[in-house]
Amino acid sequence: MTVTRSVVDGGHVQSGSPSPYDLKGAILEDVQILGPGNDGSAAIGNSNYTCRRCDISGNNRGFALADQVLVVDSYAHDFWIQPASQQGPNSTHQTAASTHGGSTVQVIHSTLRCNSDAYACSSAFSFYSEDAPGISDVLVQNCLISTDAGYGMLFGTLIPGKPYGITNTRVIDNVITSQEFGPVANWPADQAGNTWSGNRSPDGASITP
Numbered sequence: 001m002t003v004t005r006s007v008v009d010g011g012h013v014q015s016g017s018p019s020p021y022d023l024k025g026a027i028l029e030d031v032q033i034l035g036p037g038n039d040g041s042a043a044i045g046n047s048n049y050t051c052r053r054c055d056i057s058g059n060n061r062g063f064a065l066a067d068q069v070l071v072v073d074s075y076a077h078d079f080w081i082q083p084a085s086q087q088g089p090n091s092t093h094q095t096a097a098s099t100h101g102g103s104t105v106q107v108i109h110s111t112l113r114c115n116s117d118a119y120a121c122s123s124a125f126s127f128y129s130e131d132a133p134g135i136s137d138v139l140v141q142n143c144l145i146s147t148d149a150g151y152g153m154l155f156g157t158l159i160p161g162k163p164y165g166i167t168n169t170r171v172i173d174n175v176i177t178s179q180e181f182g183p184v185a186n187w188p189a190d191q192a193g194n195t196w197s198g199n200r201s202p203d204g205a206s207i208t209p
Contacts, residue, residue, distance in 0.1 A: 002027040010036045012059055013044040021066065023049035035059030037080045047102065061095050062112065065138075066102035066131075077113040082120045093122040096147070099138070101131025101164065106139045114147040118179070121147045123154035127166055130156070134164030141172045152176035152183040157191070168193035177202050184209045 003026070012035060015023050027050045033043045035058030043056035045064025054074040056062055062076030063069075076096040096112035099105065107125075114121035124147040129135045134157070145152050153176060156162040166188045176183040176199055183201060187209030188194055199207045 001025070002029065003031055004029045006031050008033040010034065012036075012039065012041045013049075014041065014046075021046040021064075023047065025049070028052070028054055030054075032056070033059070035080065038082075042098070043076070061098060062114075063097040063107070065097060065099040065105045065107070067104060069102075069105045071097070071107045071110055073108075074110040075113075077111070077115060079114065079116045079120075081117045093126075094120045095122055095126040096124045096145075098126040098128065099135055100128045101133070101135055103136040103138070105137070107141075107143060108139070109142045111144045112146070113144075114150070116148070118148045121149040123147055123151040123185075124176075124178070125153045127153070127155045127157070127169070128162050129158075129164040129166050130162045132164060135166045136168050138169040139172070140170070140174060143174045145174055145176045147178050147180070149180045150178065151181045151185045152178045153185070153187075155184075155186040155188055157186070157188050165191050166194065167191050170195040171197075171199060173198040175200055175202055176207055183207050 029052045031054050033056040042061040042064035043059040046066035048068045050070045051074050056076050057078040094116050096114040112124050114124040124145045157166045
């Protein structure tokens with residue numbers, strides 16, 4: 001299935017039963033997804049899809065990434081604003097892109113901006129290795145990754161609640177920044193096949209994780 005030059009207004013893109021997270025090879029090109037606000041969902045996810053020149057905003061989160069995903073020339077930004085009355089230990093953990101486990105993912109030449117209320121973003125791009133067998137074969141290249149809270153990129157692996165590995169993950173030639181914490185946290189340099197190269201801050205300074 002291919003969807004082009006379309007607007008999804010007040011919702012998100014997800015397949016139905018019996019595989020609610022498998023988009024079965026769907027291709028979205030020049031598609032805008034305008035989320036409904038706090039529906040608990042990412043704008044699109046989780047497996048077997050391509051997004052080319054997608055513009056997504058207004059959901060809790062942006063791209064959910066599991067298996068066999070290509071995101072290119074796309075823009076995630078301006079997520080649901082969490083009211084101050086709801087802020088606390090159970091607050092939303094928002095991201096422009098996130099994976100909780102999966103493989104064969106490419107995010108290329110895209111802008112990933114987690115801006116909500118300078119509070120709710122865990123990071124712009126989150127890697128939470130909590131679903132077996134972990135995260136592997138991910139390429140993030142030539143992207144602008146930024147957030148108004150948390151970290152630019154956050155890697156959770158081999159810790160309680162996120163017990164699996166992150167391997168063969170390449171983060172190359174990106175611009176990464178955060179208005180709160182640093183550009184990157186917990187990069188798994190000692191896990192097999194991971195590459196961090198050419199990443200820099202907006203002023204051109206090299207980022208060493």
